[in-house]
Amino acid sequence: MQNPESNTSNVQVLVDLKDPESVVGIMAIANWSKDRVQTVQVWPFVREPINTAAEVPRGDADFEAYKARRSLARHNYKSQERDRNLQRLSLTRLWQFSDAGAILAHWGLLRLAAKQAPVRVVAEFVSELVACDALIDADWVQSSLRPFITSLDVEMRAFDPSTVAIDLAQQSLRLSEQGVLSAPSMIYQGEVFSSIGHLPRLSDLCKASLSVSPSGAVS
Amino acid sequence: MLSVCIDFKSPYAFVAHALIWQLEEVHGFKIHWLPLTLNIGSFLGRAEKRADGEVVDTNRTPKQWSVVKAAYRDARCYAENQGRVLRGPLKIWDSSLAGVALMWAQEHAGTRQQLKQFMADVFERFWQRECDIEDRLILEAALSRAGIQTQGFPDYAAGAGRDHHDQLQDQLLTQGVFGVPSFVLEDEIFFGREHMDTVLWRLNGSQGAMPFVRYPWQRV
Numbered sequence: 001m002q003n004p005e006s007n008t009s010n011v012q013v014l015v016d017l018k019d020p021e022s023v024v025g026i027m028a029i030a031n032w033s034k035d036r037v038q039t040v041q042v043w044p045f046v047r048e049p050i051n052t053a054a055e056v057p058r059g060d061a062d063f064e065a066y067k068a069r070r071s072l073a074r075h076n077y078k079s080q081e082r083d084r085n086l087q088r089l090s091l092t093r094l095w096q097f098s099d100a101g102a103i104l105a106h107w108g109l110l111r112l113a114a115k116q117a118p119v120r121v122v123a124e125f126v127s128e129l130v131a132c133d134a135l136i137d138a139d140w141v142q143s144s145l146r147p148f149i150t151s152l153d154v155e156m157r158a159f160d161p162s163t164v165a166i167d168l169a170q171q172s173l174r175l176s177e178q179g180v181l182s183a184p185s186m187i188y189q190g191e192v193f194s195s196i197g198h199l200p201r202l203s204d205l206c207k208a209s210l211s212v213s214p215s216g217a218v219s
Numbered sequence: 220m221l222s223v224c225i226d227f228k229s230p231y232a233f234v235a236h237a238l239i240w241q242l243e244e245v246h247g248f249k250i251h252w253l254p255l256t257l258n259i260g261s262f263l264g265r266a267e268k269r270a271d272g273e274v275v276d277t278n279r280t281p282k283q284w285s286v287v288k289a290a291y292r293d294a295r296c297y298a299e300n301q302g303r304v305l306r307g308p309l310k311i312w313d314s315s316l317a318g319v320a321l322m323w324a325q326e327h328a329g330t331r332q333q334l335k336q337f338m339a340d341v342f343e344r345f346w347q348r349e350c351d352i353e354d355r356l357i358l359e360a361a362l363s364r365a366g367i368q369t370q371g372f373p374d375y376a377a378g379a380g381r382d383h384h385d386q387l388q389d390q391l392l393t394q395g396v397f398g399v400p401s402f403v404l405e406d407e408i409f410f411g412r413e414h415m416d417t418v419l420w421r422l423n424g425s426q427g428a429m430p431f432v433r434y435p436w437q438r439v
Contacts, residue, residue, distance in 0.1 A: 028431040053262040055280045066392075067261050073397040077408055080395075084417070088429050181289060194289065197413035200436035201296075 003171055004043045004113075009189060009209060011038050011202065013119070014045035014175060016183040017105050018097055020085035023130055025184030025196035027089065030123035032199050038188075038206050040119040044106035045183040047172045091130065100161055101136040105129060107164045108145045111155060121148050221248050221422065222403040224255035224396050225321075225338075227352055228314040230294035230305060232399045233342050235412035237301070237439040239400060240335055242415070248422050252325055252338070254318025254384060255391055255399050259311045263287055267310045298346070301438050305346050317341060317352040319380040320362060320372070328367050337365035 004012040013029055015022035026042060033040045053067060086094060097105065112122050128144040129136060146152050179192045186193040188202055189209070223239055225232040243250045259265070263286065264279035279287070291307050298305035321338065328334040340361050344350035351357050355376055359369045372380075395408050402409040402418045409418050416430035 024431065031431075050282060050286060052264070052280075052283045052286050055283055056261060056264050057278055059261075063261065066258060069392050070258075070261060070397045073392055073395045076395045077397065077410055080408060081410075084429065088431065179285070179289065181286060192289075194293070195413065195432065195434075197411075197432040197434040200433055201300075204436060 003174070004041065004187060009038065011040045011206075012187040013040060013042045013196075014180055014183050014185045014187070015042060015109070016044070016046050017109070017126065017129070018102060019183060020082050020089065020094065021196075022184040023126055024085045024088050026119070026123050026126050028196045028199065029186070030119045032203070033119050036203075036206060037210065039116070041113045041116070042109055042119060042122045043113055043171075044109050044168055045172050045175055045180060045185065046102075046106060046168050047176060047183075050181055089127075089130070093133075095130045095132055096135050098135050098137045100138045101141050103161045103165050103168070104138045104141040104159070105136070105144075106168055107159060108141060108149070111145075111149055115149070117148060124148070220251055221418070222251045222253050224253045224391060224399050224401040224403065226255055226257045226314050226399045227317045227321075227341055227345055228259075228308065228312045229257060229399045230291060230298075230307075230346070231412065233305065233346050234294050234297045234301065234303070235400045236338055236342055238412060238415065238435050238437075241439070242419065242422070243331070246419060246422070248419075252321060252334075253387060253391065253403075254315075254321045255396055255401065256313075256315045256318050256384070256388060257399065265311055268307075270309065297434065297436070300436060303343065303346070306348050308345075308348070312345075312352055314352050315381075315384055316355060316376060317345075317358060319376050319384045320358040322380060322383060323372055323375055324362060324365070324367050327362075328365070333365045333367050337361055337367060340364055 004014070011029070011033075013025065015026060017023065029040055029042075053071060056067065058064060059067075082094065086092065108125065109122065112125065125144055125148050129141065132140050134140075142152065142156070149155065178187075180187070181192075181194050184196050186196065186198065186202060188205060191205075193202060221242065225236060227233075239250065242248050264277065264283045266274055266277035266279050266287075268274050291305075295305045320341075324334050324337045328337065341350060341352065341358070344361070345352055350361070355373060358376075359372055362369045362372065394403070396403060396410075398410050400410075400412055402414060404418065404421055407421070411432075413432040413434045415435065416433055420426075420430055
């Protein structure tokens with residue numbers, strides 16, 4: 001399995017396709033990349049979101065009650081944010097994957113990254129994927145992928161869901177060890193950016209790196 | 220009405236406050252500022268450092284530390300780009316008194332500029348480790364520097380102001396506000412400065428496509 005390289009001048013985007021924020025992130029970076037020379041690659045990052053509050057030692061009853069209320073507030077907020085992200089995608093309902101569908105969809109991202117598909121293509125694939133009104137199963141993923149991977153049927157012969165699931169988990173764990181905390185994130189020149197919201201800063205960094213020639217002289 | 224919740228001890232609120240003022244000063248939407256005093260120990264564990272940075276007391280897990288360090292790295296980068304100094308605090312401060320002072324300032328400032336100046340003053344000094352926000356006299360001095368009268372503040376801070384602050388914490392949590400900066404527009408909450416474009420889009424009547432999230436990367 002190929003891995004994102006953290007120290008290239010490419011922009012590596014890490015996403016979880018179950019999460020609307022990640023899908024919005026793909027659309028945002030596809031839009032951003034139109035005016036850039038940087039290559040953008042999209043990779044899967046499939047880990048449970050970090051919940052730091054769950055690791056706080058138990059306290060007295062008031063403390064625990066506060067933690068529970070804050071946790072509820074956070075949960076409710078995430079629902080609001082999910083709805084806003086669906087609105088950004090012009091969708092009215094959240095898509096759902098079958099287990100096999102989720103693994104195959106993330107494998108699809110890996111194949112597209114291996115083929116150095118432009119982020120625009122990834123965005124088209126993912127748009128088609130999440131527009132599904134029913135459960136996103138392996139058949140739907142294949143039909144969404146086929147226009148972008150002409151040799152899909154041949155490549156699928158080597159597809160083993162259980163192996164891919166393990167590989168995805170291991171790759172995501174490695175990325176966590178490199179400092180990736182959540183999806184969507186971006187990596188550029190070894191630096192991790194948590195959230196697609198950092199694109200304005202990334203634009204500046206990309207511009208700055210382009211103005212320095214390979215010899216180090218500023219052009 | 221647009222309400223914005225802040226806490227002086229939050230690095231994210233520090234890098235956001237001047238930008239948020241633009242919603243009022245540039246776009247004309249008056250902001251009702253509310254203190255949300257974070258209980259950081261309840262979601263990130265607690266930690267105390269010596270002046271040299273060595274941790275002397277903590278119950279944080281490695282995962283919590285990694286989140287805290289990433290947050291500070293991120294906030295420091297944005298602060299520096301704004302020309303601000305962000306020095307990590309050596310302990311988790313109780314910022315409730317500063318929140319009470321914010322409510323006082325909002326009520327007693329003769330002009331919006333005075334309120335803005337008070338907030339900027341406390342933020343800048345606190346993040347340079349030059350302001351003890353648990354000290355009433357220090358906060359009174361900040362109010363005075365901004366030209367805000369302080370007569371009656373000690374009683375307010377110990378009585379009605381404190382009660383109001385505490386009730387507000389309960390009310391905000393019930394409403395669903397759990398972090399700062401948060402923007403409250405009727406029943407809708409936006410957590411984080413990256414939502415400012417969307418807040419503005421809502422304030423302007425939600426015309427066209429909803430903007431993507433974006434951390435403003437600019438000097439203010």
